[in-house]
Structure formats: structure tokens, C-alpha cells
Amino acid sequence: MLTMLNGLFWAFLRRWFGGFNPFKEGSHIYKVFDSRGLQTFVMVMTLFLTLFDRTNAWLALCLSVWIQLQFWSRAVGEILDCGRNQIQTAESYDRWFRVPLDLVYDKLGKAKYTGYYDWWYGWLRYGLPMIVPAAALGDWSFILIGLAGSPIYYGSWWLFDHFPGLYKLPAWCGEPKNLAEIVYGFVFGVFLAW
Numbered sequence: 416m417l418t419m420l421n422g423l424f425w426a427f428l429r430r431w432f433g434g435f436n437p438f439k440e441g442s443h444i445y446k447v448f449d450s451r452g453l454q455t456f457v458m459v460m461t462l463f464l465t466l467f468d469r470t471n472a473w474l475a476l477c478l479s480v481w482i483q484l485q486f487w488s489r490a491v492g493e494i495l496d497c498g499r500n501q502i503q504t505a506e507s508y509d510r511w512f513r514v515p516l517d518l519v520y521d522k523l524g525k526a527k528y529t530g531y532y533d534w535w536y537g538w539l540r541y542g543l544p545m546i547v548p549a550a551a552l553g554d555w556s557f558i559l560i561g562l563a564g565s566p567i568y569y570g571s572w573w574l575f576d577h578f579p580g581l582y583k584l585p586a587w588c589g590e591p592k593n594l595a596e597i598v599y600g601f602v603f604g605v606f607l608a609w
Contacts, residue, residue, distance in 0.1 A: 418605055419605070421465075422600075422604035422605035423604070426598070426604065428600055429487070429597065430587060430593065430597050432455075432596075433593065435587045435593070436448050462482055463475050466548075466552075478552070481547055485544035486544040486545060489510070494533040494536050494537045495592045495595075498529050498533045500529070501529055508536060510539075512536070512539040512540065513536065516536060541563075541565070542558065542562050543561070544561065545561030556606045556609065559606065563602050567595050567598050574591070575594075
């Protein structure tokens, strides 16, 4: 039961970090709740309290900051369309792991920055940062969390493509990206508590 509750809590945190604000725009509390600093602080402290149970305080704090800054906070805008945009360039994918991925695509003679390029980019973008906590804690479920990114984002697009009525849901979950954030947060929370 606690595992599921942790999943639901992280689903909320991830969606909140992705732009969801339950308060009315223009209200004083909206500005506070919309603060990226507050969101980051809450996520780091939540991670810290969870990881502190597994290791010492300094390592828990370092891993919490690492996961927040390298896993959650890294920009992902270009991959969120899951290969649908045909006019993206190398500048759209401004992380270092684009370079080895481009080399592989060049060797294979495949078109870059479209189609399944986003799948592999997503695996690298979410998977590589999770090597650090996996190695530090000896818990390889962090690798599984990282590798879940592409299937979750592509799966959300698939659902909305095949069930267009999902677009009628409230905006906080009625877009593929928003649903993916909720699902990914849930997966993260479940594996973290597991």
C-alpha cells in the first residue's frame, strides 16, 4: 500500500514539476506554488528522506541533488513529440549524448532527429543519469527507472493517437506529455519505494 501511495505522490510531484499548478492563476498562492525553486526543494527533500533510509546523510543528499538536477531537471522538450517533428536539427538536442547517437545514426545511414531517434535519445537522456545512484546504492532498479522513459512517452502518444477522446480530459492529464509525466512519476515512486 505504501508503495502505491509513494507512486501517487511522485506522480503528483512530477506533474507539478512539469507545469501543473492546482491553484487559480493570479492568486498569491499560485505564484508560490509555481516557483521552480520550491518545486526543486520539495523534490530534493522528498528524495533525501527516502534515500536517507538506505545510506548516510551526505550520500543521500548528493544523490537527491544529482537525481533532481540530472534526471528530472534536464530539458527534454524536443524528444517529447516522439519523432513527429520533421524540422528539428542538432541544436534541438543539445546534450552531449547526441554526439555518440549521431555517430551510430551516420554509420547506419539513418535520418537523425526524427522518428525513433527520439526513442534512443530518451533512453540515453533518462538512463545515463541513473547509473550514478544505481552504482552508489547497488540498486539497479534505478537503471530500469531510467530506461522506462522512452516507453512511457511513446506509450502515451500511442494512447492519444488511438483514443483521441483522451484529449477531452482536463489539461493537466489531457495531453500525451502530461499523461507521460504522471505515469513516469508513478513508476519512479513505485520503484523508489520497492
